[in-house]
Amino acid sequence: MQRQVGHRKSDIGSILRSVDLGAQQFTVHQEKTLRALSLCRTAALGGHVDACDDCGNVSISYNSCRNRHCPKCQGHHREAWIQAREHELLPCTYYHVVFTLPQALHSLSLHAPRIIYRLLFEAAWATLSQFGKREAVQLGMIAILHTWGQQLSLHPHIHCIVPGGGVTAKGEWQSKVRSNQYLFSVKAMSKVFRAKYVSLLRASGVGNEPLYQSLFKHDWVVYAKRPFGGPKQVIAYLGRYTHKVAISNQRIASVDDTGVRLKYKDYRNGGVTKTMLLSTKEFIRRFSMHILPSRFVRIRHYGILSSSWKRGRLRDLQTRLYVAVNPKIIETLHRTCRCCKAGNLVTIAVFGERGPPELYKVENIPVPIN
16 A cells, blocks of 8 residues: 655744754754744744734734744845945945855864854955955955855855955045956965965864865865946845845745655756755754854955945945935835735734734634734
């Protein structure tokens, strides 16, 4: 007789609720994060009743976990972050540079992630700064840490958005670094990046001399993409990388008794979309590798895009370059009515894990939950 396979809901929260997280070998921080994701938008976190100030539609929503590793909780954070960046654009070409750690450092990334990932940011900025000094300018950089590959394997790298220009010692803007076709030589950046990182790693005391020497045996990967079409294209591009988590619910094809099937792109085969099967425990183990240390900052700004620059000098620079910047007003669709698409949602009641008030139930069944 053929065995029946029971299909389950295909999202990370449901997968996490299907296992005993306490029986797995997670750190305290990893288990706390996974539990938060498992409870996201469930009755356990309570909820709220909203009414539209335009059409009057009433809806019930369970509260989110607000964890930065949760695929359900990043939408409005991403919108707000991107809108803020629109006010910081400069009239120049922008470049996308990716710095990747070699596989020899993957083990240390798991055991000392706070140090290894911090050094990744520092080495990348030190590399770009050195090349900027050759042009006699101070550059800027927005760097975003990703630790995963398409198959949820460990693949630490940072995506850097770099303006094609910088500020001279006299405070003047110098546009177009070398060429519109590339920022700097990738081969040259790779060698400098490797030297910078190994030097920082040695100074940190993590690892040993045989490891440091072995890191020079292979080339390191620095990837530079063609320049963007213009500042507005930068914003659209950033949306693909900011506030991204290891895997979205859309990439989970199915979940059943045999495990989790996830979709991935095989870049070694022209980016063809394929499906792979992982046991539930293996899926969770791989996902847990990408939980960052508590309070670790994964999006960082450097040089002329740093917070100290943006407090005054960046606006002055934009004025001199005739960049029209409107007052910064952050608006997201997070509180827009899903019924009429025009009104704003106003919270009229909140409730705990016991569920919504009887007043907002129809025949003791809650109205549809968002």
